[in-house]
Amino acid sequence: MNANVEHGFSRAQLSEQPGYERLFLREKLTIGLILPLETHPNSPAPTMRDHVTMAQKADSLGFAALWMRDVPFYDPDYGDVGQVFDPIPYIAYLAAFTRKIALGTAGIVLPMREPLILAKQIASLDQLSGGRMVLGLSSGDRPAEYPLFGIDFETRGERFRDAFDVFTRVLHNDFPRFSSPRFGSSRGTHDLVPKPPFGGTPTVAIGRAQQSLAWIAENMDGFIGSSPVPEQLPSFANEWHAHVEQTSGPEEFKPLGIGGFLNLVExxxxxxxxxxxxxxxxxxxxxNFLHDAQAAGVNHIALNPKVSRRPYAELMDELASEVLPHFPSH
Known part of the structure; x- marks a missing residue:
């Protein structure tokens, strides 16, 4: 049985969720932006000046999504702090200033989050944004962060599955029953309020999260990975879609995305x-590359132009005039 149905949520409902609907459609590709909406190639931290104005600009130009990373602490050895602000309150803030653009995480480091509280936060964000929330989840790639939370880095794959099970059960079921060795238990006496406004909030894996592709295809609503070289796009996409067909049936659609830095030259x-x-x-x-990706079976690309040396507003205008018309948001 599909895990999402098992957890009280039919994937057929996803077509009604505005965030998922804006991003994902079979045989089509859309374009999103990874925050911050600012270039800073030589600095670990952006200034975050004019960030609301830039988010509104991305919304009005027709980009599909704004993706927020989960970087709780600055590690000088890693040299990057994402968009500075924690993604949970930041999504709520930007939701108040934008209208149509999907708001996603790329991705929440699930092994370091308490899943009951996360479910409350995500359902609240989905309600407050009018159903524009798309939850990207990862296992994290910074070993030095795990001791700060008192968590063994080597257990992150198992913790991910445990937390995901609790999260989905309380988010998608009324008065759920669950029992976890790490995250508590319930005999069905308590209910999460609110619930997502469209029946469920879509979850996508950001990277493999220490899981097999088969597990992701069976349990989650999509997958966004690092892009292979262009020649390997067909095999990359075919592997994902084959797992979806094997676990969920030939008629099931679960989107595939890619992401990465973008140095857009003049x-x-x-x-x-x-x-x-x-x-x-x-x-x-x-x-040309995105046409090849779309033909191969890629449904979304999340771009982070922070490494570019041109002004971000200029980059956004060029993407909107030269690239977006080929890959419009749905």
Whole structure:
């Protein structure tokens, strides 16, 4: 049985959820932006100046999503603090200033979160945003953070599955029953209020989260991974869609996404090349790559232009005029 049905949530309801609907459609690709909406190639932290204005600009230009990372502490050895603000309150803040753009996490480090509180937060965000919440979940990639929370880094895969089970049961069921070795238990005497406004909040894996692709395909609503080189896109997509078919049936659609840094250069004709953690390209080279990705079966790309040296507003305008018309949000 599909795990989402088992947890009281039919995936058929996802087509009514505005965040999921804006992002994902079979055989189509959309474009989202990973925050901060600011270039800072030589600094670990952005200034976060004009961040609300930039979020509203992304919304009005028609980008599909704003993705927020979960970086609780600054690690000088890693040298990156994401968008500075914690994604949970920050999504609520931006929801009040935007209208249509999906609001996602890329991704909440689930082994370091208490799943009952997280369920309350996510249901609240989904309600407050009008159903625009898309929950990306990860296992984290910074070993030095885990001792701060008193958690063994090597157990993060098992903790992820345990927390995910509790999270989905309380989010999608009325008066749920659950028992966890780490996160408490309930005999069905208590209920989570509120519930998501459209029956459920979509969950996507950001990276493999120490799980097999088969587990992700069976239990989650989608997968966003690091992009392979262009030549490997078909095999990358085929592997995911084959797991979805095996676990959920040939008619089931669960979207596939890719993400990475974007260095968008001024020469629009410069072809795309893979760089560390992302891409360098002119806008026409990016369009060619995205057409190939869409044909291969990729449904969304989350781009982080923070490594670019051009003003972010200029980059956003060029993406909106030269790239978005080929891959409009739904």
């Amino acid at each position: 020469n629009q004709n410069e072809p795309l090349i893979r760089t560390r953690g992302g891409f360098r390209a002119g806008s026409k080279g990016l369009v």
